Amino acid sequence: MSAPATALAFLLGIVGAAAAIGIGTARRRQVDLEQWAVAGRGLGLLLVWILLAGETFTTFSVLGISGWVYARGGPTLYVLGYLILAYIVNFFIGPPIWEAGRRHGLQTLGDFFAKCYGSRALTAVVSLAGIVFLIVYLQLQLTGLGIIVGLASFERIDQHAAMVVSTAVVAAFVWMSGVRGVTWVSVLKDFLLVAVALVVGVGLPYAHFGGIGPMFAAMLKQHPGHLTMPGGTTNLTHSWYVTTVLVNSCLFAWPHFFGSVFTAKSADTVRRNAILMPLYVLPLALMFFAGCAAFLVVPGLKTGDLALLTAVRTTFPPWLLGVIGGAGALTAMVPASIQILSASTLLAKNLYRPYVAPDLSEEGLSRVAHWAVPFIAAVALYFALHSSTTLVGLLLLGYSGVCQFGPGIVLGLAWKRVTSAGILAGLVAGLGVAGGLTFANLDPFRGINAGFWGLAVNLLLVIGVSLAAPRPVPGFD
Numbered sequence: 001m002s003a004p005a006t007a008l009a010f011l012l013g014i015v016g017a018a019a020a021i022g023i024g025t026a027r028r029r030q031v032d033l034e035q036w037a038v039a040g041r042g043l044g045l046l047l048v049w050i051l052l053a054g055e056t057f058t059t060f061s062v063l064g065i066s067g068w069v070y071a072r073g074g075p076t077l078y079v080l081g082y083l084i085l086a087y088i089v090n091f092f093i094g095p096p097i098w099e100a101g102r103r104h105g106l107q108t109l110g111d112f113f114a115k116c117y118g119s120r121a122l123t124a125v126v127s128l129a130g131i132v133f134l135i136v137y138l139q140l141q142l143t144g145l146g147i148i149v150g151l152a153s154f155e156r157i158d159q160h161a162a163m164v165v166s167t168a169v170v171a172a173f174v175w176m177s178g179v180r181g182v183t184w185v186s187v188l189k190d191f192l193l194v195a196v197a198l199v200v201g202v203g204l205p206y207a208h209f210g211g212i213g214p215m216f217a218a219m220l221k222q223h224p225g226h227l228t229m230p231g232g233t234t235n236l237t238h239s240w241y242v243t244t245v246l247v248n249s250c251l252f253a254w255p256h257f258f259g260s261v262f263t264a265k266s267a268d269t270v271r272r273n274a275i276l277m278p279l280y281v282l283p284l285a286l287m288f289f290a291g292c293a294a295f296l297v298v299p300g301l302k303t304g305d306l307a308l309l310t311a312v313r314t315t316f317p318p319w320l321l322g323v324i325g326g327a328g329a330l331t332a333m334v335p336a337s338i339q340i341l342s343a344s345t346l347l348a349k350n351l352y353r354p355y356v357a358p359d360l361s362e363e364g365l366s367r368v369a370h371w372a373v374p375f376i377a378a379v380a381l382y383f384a385l386h387s388s389t390t391l392v393g394l395l396l397l398g399y400s401g402v403c404q405f406g407p408g409i410v411l412g413l414a415w416k417r418v419t420s421a422g423i424l425a426g427l428v429a430g431l432g433v434a435g436g437l438t439f440a441n442l443d444p445f446r447g448i449n450a451g452f453w454g455l456a457v458n459l460l461l462v463i464g465v466s467l468a469a470p471r472p473v474p475g476f477d
Contacts, residue, residue, distance in 0.1 A: 003154060003318040004153050004154040004156045004318070006318040006319050006322060007152045007153065007154070007318040007319065007321045007322035007325060008152060008153045008156070008157070008322065009322060010319050010321075010322025010323050010325075010326060011148075011149070011152050011153075011322045011323075011325040011326040011329060012326075013322075013326070014188075014192070014322075014323065014326025014327065014329070014330065015169070015326060015329050015330070015333070017188065018185045018188055018189070018330055018333065019169065019173055019185075021181075021184050021185055021187075021188060022173055022177045022181035022182065022184060022185040052257075052260050052273060052277060056083075056251070056277075056280075056335075057190075057193060057280060057284070057331065057335075058137075058140065058141060058144075058331055058332065058334075058335040059140060059141050059143075059144025059145070059148075059328065059331050059332040059335075060140060060144075060395050061193065061284055061287060061331055062144070062148075062193070062196065062287065062308065062327070062328045062331050063144050063147060063148070063305050063308055063309070063328065064140075064144075064305070064395065065079055065284060065287040065288060065291060066200075066287050066288075066290050066291035066294060066304075066307055066308040067291070067303070067304030067305040067306070067307050067308065068291070068304060069287075069288055069291025069292055069294075069295065069304075070291050070294050070295045070301070070304035070307035071232055071303070071304030071307075072231050072232045072233050072236065072304070073223075073225075073226035073227050073228075073231025073232045073233075073295075074226065074227045074228045074229045074230065074231035075229060075230060075231050075233060075236035075240070075241060076231075076288065076291070077241075077288075078241050078244045078245050078248070079284060080281060080284065080285065081241075081245040082244065082245040082246075082247075082248035082249050082251075083251075083278070083281050083284070084278055084281060085245060085246075085249040086248065086249045086250075086251035086252075087251075087274050087275075087277045087278050088274075089249050089250075089251070089252060090251065090252055090270075090273075090274040090277070091271060091274035091275065093252050093409070093410065093413075094252065094261055094267075094270040094271065094273075094274055095267035095268075095270050095271050096267075096413050097112070097252070097258065097261050097270075097409070097413075098261050098262065098264055098266075098267045098270045099267055100112065100115070100116075100413070101258075101261070101262040106258075106262065107259070107262060107345060107349065108127075108255065108258060108259065108342070108345050108346050108349055108350055109126060109127070109130050109255040109258045109346065109405070110123050110126055110127035110130065110255075110346050110349065110350030110351075111349070111350065112258060112409070112412075113126045113408060113412075113423075114350065116408075116412040116413075117408075117412065117419075117420035117423060118420065119420035119424065120354065121424060122408075122420050122423060122424045122427070123350055123354075124350070124351065124354075124355070125424065125427060125428065126350075126405060126408070126427070127346045127347075127350035127351050128351065129401065129404075129405075129427075129431060130255040130342075130343070130346055130402070130405070131255075131343045131346050131347055131351075131376070132401070133254075133255075133398045133401045133402050134254075134255055134256065134339045134340075134342055134343040134346075134376075135343065135376065135379055135380045135383065136383075136394055136397055136398045136401070137254075137335075137339050137394070137395070137398045138336055138339045138340060138343070138376070138377075138380035139380050139383045139384045139387065139394055140394040140395060140398075141332040141333070141335055141336035141339070142163050142166065142167055142332070142336065142380055142381055142384040143163070143305075143384045143387070143394070144305075144328070144331075144332045145162060145163055145166040145329060145332040145333070145336075146159035146160065146162045146163040146166070146384070147159060147305055147306065147309070148162075148309065148325050148328040148329050148332070149162035149166065149325070149329070150162055151306065151309040151310065151313060151325070152309065152321055152322060152324075152325030154313070160385055163381060163384055163385060164381065166329070166332070166333070167377050167378075167380070167381045168377075169333070170333050170336045170337055170340065170377065171340065171373050171374050171377040173333070173337055174337045174340045174341050174344075174373050175370055175373050175374075177337075178341065181337075182334060182337045182338055182341070183263075185330070185333075185334055185337075186334050188330065189327070189330035189331060189333075189334045190280075192323075192326070192327035192330060193283065193327055193330075193331055194283050195327070196323075196324050196327040196328070197283035197284070197286040197287055197290075198283070198286060199316075199320070199324065200286070200287070200289075200290040200293075200308065200311075200312060200324065201283075201285070201286025201287060201288075201289040201290050202286065202289070203315070203316070204289070204290050204293035204294070204297070204311055204312070204315060205289055205292075205293050207315050207316075208293060208296070208297050208315070209293070209296075212289055215289070215292060215293055215296070216292070218296055219292055219295070219296060222296065223295070226295070227292070229241065235444055235447070236444070237444075237447050239444075239447040239448055240444045240447055240448065240449055243444075243448045243449040243451075243452035244396070244449045244451075244452075246449075246452060247399055247400060247403045247449050247451040247452050247455065248396075248399045248403075250399070250402065250403035250405075250406045252406075252409065253402045253403055253404075253405040253406045253409060254402050255342045255343070255346060255402075256335075256338045256339055256341075256342035258342075259338070259341070259342045259345070260338070287308075290308055290311070291304075291307060291308065293311060294307035294308055294310065294311035295307070297311050297314065297315070298310045298311050298314060309321070309324070309325065309328070312324055340373055340376050340377055340380075341373075343372070343376045344369050344370070344372035344373045344375075344376050345369050345372075347368075347369075347372045347375075347376070348365055348368040348369035348372050349365060349369070352368050352372075353365055353368070396443075396449075396451075397438055399451060400434040400435075400438060400443070400449065400450050400451030400454065401431060401434060401435070401451070403451050403454075403455055404426075404427055404430035404431050404434065404451075404454055404455065404458050405427070406455065407423065407426055407427075407455075407458055407459055407462045408423040408426075408427060408462075411423070411462065415466075417466055417467065417470050418462065418466045419465065419466045419469065419470060421465055421466075421469065422461065422462040422463070422464070422465035422466035423462055423466075425461045425462070425465045426457070426458040426459065426460075426461040426462035426465070427458060429454075429457050429458060429461050430454040430455055430457055430458030430461075431454065432454075433450070433453050433454040433457050433458075434450045434451045434453065434454030434455075435454075437450035437453060437454075438450050
């Protein structure tokens with residue numbers, strides 16, 4: 001068997017096994033939205049941990065980190081900083097979110113804002129913006145899938161064709177399995193991701209340099225400034241690093257985070273999960289090593305996203321490339337499934353039923369959510385096929401947007417005087433500032449992350465408008 005055929009066979013075998021696990025363990029007979037979207041709120045510590053890891057550690061973890069180390073060097077270290085800080089934040093914010101969800105039967109981020117503020121306009125803006133940023137994140141996964149399949153097949157399969165087929169597989173998987181199926185596939189995905197991190201993070205440095213220490217010695221000798229700030233860039237300075245860590249620590253503001261938290265069976269499960277999740281950051285450090293090795297072994301690539309698999313392909317046998325490619329494919333498919341599910345539920349429950357079909361039954365709502373799956377997938381696929389943005393660039397764009405939900409979430413739980421008018425004004429202004437700077441290619445602006453500028457404007461308006469015209473909102477009491 002040829003090298004491309006061998007690699008592709010292992011990759012497809014892993015993807016096929018994952019699909020079989022997910023569909024086989026899903027409760028397909030239970031088509032109500034409560035089971036499909038939040039698993040009946042009955043998952044324990046281990047499964048919630050696996051589910052949150054499945055949605056947090058994505059294609060970005062495999063290709064994005066190593067690609068940014070390859071292309072930009074030192075600034076990539078923001079990843080380790082923001083993840084640790086995010087889980088500290090989640091320890092405090094996750095349990096109150098879960099409690100609100102249990103008491104009021106919430107299933108989505110839109111439900112949270114609707115119950116807390118009682119504003120149809122605010123709920124619509126949050127839901128629509130949430131769908132947009134989920135599509136951006138989904139685009140990251142699909143782009144990564146195309147890169148993985150293309151390189152693992154030795155360019156025998158076109159990246160665009162791989163993205164189309166993969167999107168269809170993911171959409172079908174979400175339709176049939178819901179969140180329970182995704183959770184069980186995450187078990188296989190997480191095991192493979194840790195194994196791959198060990199293989200590439202340790203194997204590449206030892207294969208080419210005789211160890212991790214000698215690899216860094218070679219890096220310091222050949223490119224002494226690459227792993228310091230601003231690395232291979234001119235504008236990603238220490239102020240960018242600090243503000244980016246703060247913006248990305250708003251991990252709790254992602255719509256799919258709400259769906260995953262609502263699957264837990266208790267607030268204590270959410271709290272203990274936040275304590276354990278930092279352990280999952282350890283394998284990501286190994287991806288930094290792999291990116292450094294690729295930077296030295298395969299210099300001159302047109303994009304850093306290609307670095308890891310190109311280095312793997314020149315170092316390891318085809319079957320191992322297939323295994324690594326299969327693990328990478330699952331790191332795209334699992335979070336893509338969660339993101340499609342969350343976006344579809346937001347679209348059906350917080351936009352379609354309130355504004356198009358107010359009398360829609362629960363069974364009808366579930367059908368609409370299912371039919372929204374191929375629509376969301378198709379939109380994300382279109383943008384993935386027509387975008388040249390890097391994987392980390394897409395991630396940063398998404399975080400700059402979703403962090404604008406942060407004031408509405410935190411203040412809705414903690415400040416009695418906050419108003420829906422203040423939250424709406426701040427959210428729209430924050431999104432406008434962050435989006436305007438990003439699309440004008442002014443991110444970072446004066447050395448500071450665009451999302452941080454938006455968040456600052458957001459908070460000022462929320463507080464100012466709320467104090468100027470205070471009025472009670474429904475809240476959670």
